[in-house]
Amino acid sequence: MAPAKKFLARMSIRSTMIAALAVTGLQPASATASSTVGPPGPTPAATSAPSRPAALADVVGNDWRIDRLTTAAATWDTVTNAHIRMPPNGQVYGSLGCNSFFSHVTMNGTQLTFGELTTTRMLCAQNERAFEVALSNILSHHTFTAQADGGKLTLVADNGNLIHLSRGPLAHVTGVQWQVNTLTTHGVSRRPITSAHISINTGAHQARGDLGCMTAFSAPVTARGEQITFGRLSTSDVPCKGPDRTFRNALHGTLHEHTFTTELHNGNLTLTGTDGDRIILNPSA
Structure with missing residues (x-):
């Protein structure tokens, strides 16, 4: 199936290369040059993940709500309807929390590698903007191993960052x-x-x-x-x-x-x- 909060301004698709972080920790207040603030009170957290590898067949084709992000610096709880979907055609799309995004994903064994993100450009609340900057930098041009824990899914990045998700029906439809x-x-x-x-x-x-x-x-x-x-x-x-x-x-x-x-x-x-x-x-x- 082909590739998805209310848009607050005219939607204008742009292809933007979001620089991958070269360090294992992401600083919420300075994830990119355009982000100067983080969401209120990110809490320090050590990276840990479930130990059971997930079959990619269980990951692909499902809607996943993004519950929180974990880096060496902090844990970021989701602030809005952030979600991700990976059809079996090598595409990936969803919401960063405020802006929608689209990209390609390469699957190799139990690993997923995300490419360059194409995003919409909307005016976002301060906490939404901070969350999506963090998520963008974690996702873009990184390789992940998927690990399952019941109805939960954790994507473990090659630099140790984590994306915590839970299965949700038609997450890309809700909240818009x-x-x-x-x-x-x-x-x-x-x-x-x-x-x-x-x-x-x-x-x-x-x-x-x-x-x-x-x-x-x-x-x-x-x-x-x-x-x-x-x-x-x-x-x-x-x-x-x-x-x-x-x-x-x-x-x-x-x-x-x-x-x-x-x-x-x-x-x-x-x-x-x-x-x-x-x-x-x-x-x-």
Whole structure:
């Protein structure tokens, strides 16, 4: 499956070489030249990891929440919806906590080597920025050994830094407001006349948003593997006419009690229904 918090500014993809650290410890306040502060109160921690190697088949194809980072200098607890996903095609993508990223990964035996990171450029809160600078420097151009501990995963870097992760269904979907770009039903494609958006929280099993024409909705959702199922939609009662009404009703009918396969590509999300209907969404600017 191809390659993914709300964007606070215009998304502009850039390819940026993030320098790999030559030391085993990462200083939170000076991980890169552009980072001058760290998150409040990083706690000193010694690097240690589970002892059982993980099969790469268990790592690839799953969504992993990033729980914390451990370096010789400190432990960094995640500050937001940081996650990582590695499809079996050699690509890797996810969220650094504020900005999304994309890269390539080389797999050799039990080891993973990450390449250059391509990231979005957004305005981020101070603690989010500090966390993602630390994560970027740990990930970029380093080789990791994957070690498992139940539903947890630890990536042990060649310089001793650790990334602690836990399995989470569709982590790349959660925590983002997705703007509806195109709705295709029965072979007919439509674009919203007024803003339509969807936010999904798989942890809370809930979705909410706007169907267009200022019609708010909420619905229960369940996630399993790469699929997400919407339950019965509850909507606000807003008068609507013409093309707005046509689009709103079509989106309601597409979402209502339907199951979709999710696909993330270059930061955009596609929901494909079992009947072939499709919704293309972009992260909100």
